[in-house]
Amino acid sequence: MWDYNEKVMDHFLHPRNIGEVENADGVGEVGNVSCGDALKLSFKLDKDGKISEAKFKTFGCASAIASSSALTELLIGKTLEEAEKITNKDIVAELGELPEEKLHCSVMGMEALQAAIADYRGEKVADGEDEHEGRIVCKCFGVTDVKLRKVIRENNIKTLQEVTNYCKAGGACSSCLDDIQKILDEELKVKHDESSKQPDNGFATWPLVQKVVKVQEVVDREIVPLLAKDGGGMELVDIVGSTVRVRLQGHCSGCPSAGVTIKHLVEDKLREYVSPDIMVESV
Amino acid sequence: MKREVIYADNNATTCVAPEVFEAMRPYLFEKYGNPSSIYTFGGELAADIERARIEVAELLGASWRNNLGQATEIIFTSCGTESDNAALRSALEVQSGRRKIVTSKVEHPAILNLCRELEREGYTVETIGVDGDGRLDMSALERAVDSETALVTLMWANNEIGNIYPVEEVARIAHRAGALFHTDAVQAAGKVPMNMSESEIDMLSISGHKLHAPKGVGVLYVRRGVRFRPFIIGGHQEKGRRGGTENVASIIGLGKACELARKGMAEEIAHVKKLRDRLETGIAERIPAIRINGDKSSRLPNTSSISFEYIEGEAILLLLDQHGICASSGSACTTGSLEPSHVLRAMGLPYTAAHGTLRFSFSRYNTVEEVDRIIEVLPSVISTLRKMSPYWKE
Numbered sequence: 001m002w003d004y005n006e007k008v009m010d011h012f013l014h015p016r017n018i019g020e021v022e023n024a025d026g027v028g029e030v031g032n033v034s035c036g037d038a039l040k041l042s043f044k045l046d047k048d049g050k051i052s053e054a055k056f057k058t059f060g061c062a063s064a065i066a067s068s069s070a071l072t073e074l075l076i077g078k079t080l081e082e083a084e085k086i087t088n089k090d091i092v093a094e095l096g097e098l099p100e101e102k103l104h105c106s107v108m109g110m111e112a113l114q115a116a117i118a119d120y121r122g123e124k125v126a127d128g129e130d131e132h133e134g135r136i137v138c139k140c141f142g143v144t145d146v147k148l149r150k151v152i153r154e155n156n157i158k159t160l161q162e163v164t165n166y167c168k169a170g171g172a173c174s175s176c177l178d179d180i181q182k183i184l185d186e187e188l189k190v191k192h193d194e195s196s197k198q199p200d201n202g203f204a205t206w207p208l209v210q211k212v213v214k215v216q217e218v219v220d221r222e223i224v225p226l227l228a229k230d231g232g233g234m235e236l237v238d239i240v241g242s243t244v245r246v247r248l249q250g251h252c253s254g255c256p257s258a259g260v261t262i263k264h265l266v267e268d269k270l271r272e273y274v275s276p277d278i279m280v281e282s283v
Numbered sequence: 284m285k286r287e288v289i290y291a292d293n294n295a296t297t298c299v300a301p302e303v304f305e306a307m308r309p310y311l312f313e314k315y316g317n318p319s320s321i322y323t324f325g326g327e328l329a330a331d332i333e334r335a336r337i338e339v340a341e342l343l344g345a346s347w348r349n350n351l352g353q354a355t356e357i358i359f360t361s362c363g364t365e366s367d368n369a370a371l372r373s374a375l376e377v378q379s380g381r382r383k384i385v386t387s388k389v390e391h392p393a394i395l396n397l398c399r400e401l402e403r404e405g406y407t408v409e410t411i412g413v414d415g416d417g418r419l420d421m422s423a424l425e426r427a428v429d430s431e432t433a434l435v436t437l438m439w440a441n442n443e444i445g446n447i448y449p450v451e452e453v454a455r456i457a458h459r460a461g462a463l464f465h466t467d468a469v470q471a472a473g474k475v476p477m478n479m480s481e482s483e484i485d486m487l488s489i490s491g492h493k494l495h496a497p498k499g500v501g502v503l504y505v506r507r508g509v510r511f512r513p514f515i516i517g518g519h520q521e522k523g524r525r526g527g528t529e530n531v532a533s534i535i536g537l538g539k540a541c542e543l544a545r546k547g548m549a550e551e552i553a554h555v556k557k558l559r560d561r562l563e564t565g566i567a568e569r570i571p572a573i574r575i576n577g578d579k580s581s582r583l584p585n586t587s588s589i590s591f592e593y594i595e596g597e598a599i600l601l602l603l604d605q606h607g608i609c610a611s612s613g614s615a616c617t618t619g620s621l622e623p624s625h626v627l628r629a630m631g632l633p634y635t636a637a638h639g640t641l642r643f644s645f646s647r648y649n650t651v652e653e654v655d656r657i658i659e660v661l662p663s664v665i666s667t668l669r670k671m672s673p674y675w676k677e
Contacts, residue, residue, distance in 0.1 A: 002597075012601065018671050029673065036595060036623065036638045040673040057673040059638075061597035065671060 004062060007096045011066035016073055019055045028115030031108050037064045041112040043075060043120075051075045051083060056112075063102040070094040071109040084117055086110065087154070088166075103165045107151070137183065138169035138176045145183055152187045160184060203275035204242045211239045218273040219246075223266055234266065242277045244270060289653045292609045293493075294442050294470060294586060294644035299536070300495035306539035307497070310532035318529050319520065328531055332359075335538025339502055342541035343487065344478035347507050356479070358503045358521050359534050363469040363490030364393040366503035367436075369514035369525070370465040370486040371397055374434035375406065377510040381433035381462065383407040387419055387448070388629035390438050394467055395625070407431070416578045417446045417630050425456055432462040439471035439487075443613060443626040443642055444577035445586030447475060454483035463509065469493055473544035474552065474583050485509045491533060495646070496540035500533035547647065555645040556584035558654050562643055563587055565658035570665050574636060576627070585645045588613070590627075590636035593675045594668040599641060602664040608657055613640035635674060 004012070020027075024042035031038035037060030046052040054075040056068040071091055075083050088106035092098050098106060134146030151157065151167045163180055164171040170180050203211070219236055227234055233249035246266060267280040290298070316325030318332055333353050340346070340354035349355050360366045371384065371394070386398055388410050398408045409427040412420050419437070428435055435457035440447045454464040465486040471477070473494040479487070486509065491500035505511045505524075517526020544551070563575055566589060576588040591599065596612030603610060613624035623637035632640070643657070669675040 009601075012598070013605070015671065036634070038673055057671055059593065059672045059674055060595050062601050064595070065598060 002063070002099050002102065004066075004099070005096045007094075008063060008066045008098065011069040011095065012062040015056075015065055015069040017053075017055045017069065017076075018057065020057060021053045021055045026116040026118075026120030028112040028117070028119055030111040030115055031060075036060065037105065037108055039064070039068050039108050039112040041068070041071070041109075041116045043116055045080070045120075049079050051078050051080070060105065060108075061102070063098050064105040064108065066095055067091050067098070067105040067109045068112075071113060075113070080117060080120070083113065086113060089155075100162075100165045104168050107166055137179050138171075139173075141168045141172065143167055143169035148180060148183050149187055152184060153191075157184070158188065203277045206275075208239065212236070214274045215239060215244055215270060215278075218270055219266075222269045222273060226265060237283050242275075243279045243281055245281050245283050247283055287607050289606075289608045289649075289656060291643045291645060291649065291653070291657065292611050293646040293649075294445075294642065295611055296492045296498065297495045297646050298648060299497050300540060300543055302543060303496055303536045303539045307532045307536040310535050314531070318531060319518070328529075332529055332531065332534050335534050335541075338538035338541045338545075339489075340479075342472065342477070342545045343489075343504055344476075344480055344482075345504060346480045355522060356504055356507055358505060358524050359529065359537075360501040360503055360515075360525055361499055361527075361530070362501040363391075363467065363488050363493075364501075365514065366488035366490075366501045367391075367393045367465075367467055368397055369503050370488060370505075371401065371434060371436060372514050373505075373510075373512045374463045374465065374486070375401070376512040378433045378463070381431055383409065383429070383431040383433060385409045385411065385424065385427045385432055385435045385457075385462075387411045387413065387437055389413055389417060389441050389443075389446075389626045390436070391442060391467055391469065394436055394438070413629050415630055415632075417441065417444045417576070417626065418578050419448055419453075421449070421452070424453065428456050428460045428462060430460060432457070432460055434463045434465055436465040436467065439466045439468040440475060440583050441577075441626060442470045442586075443624055444588040444630075445470075445583035445644075446578045447471065447581045447583060451483060454485070458483055470583060470586075473541075473548065474555075474585060476548065479504065479506070491537040491540065494540050494544050496537040497533050500530055500537050502537070551647045552584045554647055555649070558645045558649055558651065559585055559587050559643070561651065562654050562657060563589070565654070566661060569658065569662045576630065576632065576640065583644075587643045589641055589643070590632065591639040591641065591665050592633075592636050593672045594639045594665065596639055596641060598668050599639065599664060602667065603657075603660065606656075606660045606664075608660060611642045611644075613637060613642065 020040065021042040021044045025045050027042045029040045040057045043051050043054040054072040056072055058065050058068040074086055074090060074094055088110040091106040091109045092103065134144035137143055137145050137148055147167065148163065148169060152163065155166055157163055157166060160170065160177060160181055163169055163184060170177045216236055219234065223234060231250055235247050235249060237245040237247050267278065270278045270280065314328060316328055318325060318328040320326050336354045336357045339357045345354060345356050347356060360369065384398060384401060384406060386394060386408065402408045411424045411427060414420065435453060437448050437450060437453050439450050450466045457464040463485045464483065466484055468487045469490045470493065472489040485506050487504040489502045492498040511524060513524050513526065515526050520526060520529055566573060570591065572592040574590045576590060600610060600612050613627045623634065627637040627640055
């Protein structure tokens with residue numbers, strides 16, 4: 001038996017906002033009956049562009065119903081821009097918690113919301129694209145590699161079991177588990193590579209060696225050749241925090257346009273190739 | 284919240300009968316000796332175990348006794364699953380030239396998962412399908428059983444839909460090919476008359492807790508003359524066929540439970556059948572878009588499998604639980620697996636129906652009033668959930 005908390009049971013036993021909104025502005029339908037759950041979400045906006053009504057119809061277990069009910073409560077009173085930011089994690093947070101195996105119910109809520117917003121905007125349903133895009137990996141639940149990668153990235157998934165918990169893939173005949181593991185390994189590798197690269201907005205926090213190597217590389221490759229055309233040069237003096245100190249050489253030193261050169265050329269190049277928060281000072 | 288429990292899930296487990304508990308009580312307290320001991324305090328328990336063994340044999344209609352009057356075809360185990368494991372492993376070991384098992388798609392996981400494991404170990408497993416009512420494809424079975432086949436294993440009665448399978452006929456098919464035949468009779472014991480003395484069945488598993496004995500005791504019947512290799516190897520208990528100190532109290536309890544089942548069987552069958560039919564009629568009259576699953580001409584008298592279309596089983600069970608009603612579901616969500624029951628899928632039930640399938644199973648302790656209460660509560664539960672369902676159209 002599942003260990004549902006009081007909040008989940010409350011939403012299940014007393015679901016809020018059941019039904020379909022009349023003359024809805026947006027309608028999203030996701031899931032399918034072969035998976036054992038499906039959700040139809042509809043909403044209406046008021047004059048100020050806020051969601052005045054949101055209703056659901058759900059085929060599914062207690063946690064699917066509770067997730068749908070919680071989602072409608074989250075939506076009402078929000079602008080579309082605010083609503084768009086709601087993720088499955090917000091639904092889980094609203095419910096306190098869901099058993100791990102039931103997290104896919106909250107994902108279904110998020111997908112229905114995205115579909116309903118896309119419907120309002122007259123866009124193609126984003127998730128519908130995913131469903132048909134790519135190669136079907138899990139045949140039992142019709143989950144494609146595109147969708148798997150999306151779910152893995154969005155939820156920071158690290159294990160096979162989590163993949164199944166979030167999108168069911170691999171949860172039935174198990175024959176695709178090897179395949180899913182490969183996709184997961186690839187995603188984890190990409191993530192690892194990305195995290196070993198320095199984030200663009202945290203230049204000040206990079207290790208000094210990393211800063212020097214990166215900046216020097218760009219100075220040598222992009223900046224020095226340009227200055228050399230004018231018979232000038234430049235050398236890297238120091239890096240403190242996000243501030244890169246350089247010394248201009250040759251014709252450039254003492255040149256009245258030095259300030260402008262530094263600002264526009266060196267700083268732009270370093271910001272473009274290394275990090276946008278770099279400041280350049282001449283010493 | 285109402286907490287008076289209506290227990291309609293007797294295929295999952297049953298209550299221990301008061302008579303069974305009373306029979307067990309002395310063995311939990313004063314008679315705690317080890318039956319293998321030489322002194323009277325322990326040794327006399329061995330005779331009590333032999334009496335329980337005879338009660339089990341009587342329920343199965345296994346009348347053969349050895350020169351000491353013991354029903355040695357009965358081996359006590361810890362559960363139905365252990366009995367199944369012992370039977371299948373033994374059948375493969377004693378016929379090492381044959382490496383194939385034939386079984387059905389609707390077996391209990393104790394058999395199905397074991398067969399999957401045996402496949403990984405290099406054995407061949409052929410799994411025979413069923414039709415829309417869960418009836419076995421007999422011609423496919425006949426084709427599958429051949430000179431490579433070590434064992435045919437087929438459940439006597441299905442736990443989910445209650446179908447009773449033609450075990451005698453299948454035993455004959457197995458024997459014609461020189462194979463052994465085993466049946467998982469966990470659901471059938473006590474609900475279907477059995478006569479092993481006239482039967483061709485070689486091995487049969489039963490479980491205590493399905494017939495009002497406690498959990499943790501089971502039986503493997505091995506016909507006299509059928510070669511057997513023990514599954515649990517240890518001491519000389521059970522004539523060396525199952526090591527481990529006897530679970531004396533539970534064995535005594537199982538003996539009592541078998542005696543009660545045998546003596547009360549005709550009455551119990553009539554009683555639970557009346558309840559089951561009343562439930563099915565009541566539900567069919569009050570709730571639209573349902574289907575009653577299984578082979579109406581041959582199923583257990585106590586079991587009803589009903590699909591409520593367009594809604595999901597876990598949600599139904601949790602709402603019934605609010606009224607203290609216990610049943611079970613073939614839905615994916617209740618089990619932790621993500622697919623609905625393998626039995627319902629083997630029958631080709633549409634997913635809209637499979638997910639919303641409930642099983643009610645009665646025992647001699649259920650009453651007409653309880654059934655009427657279920658019939659009273661269920662329509663509003665079903666309509667509440669259908670109002671939420673995007674598939675339901677009034």
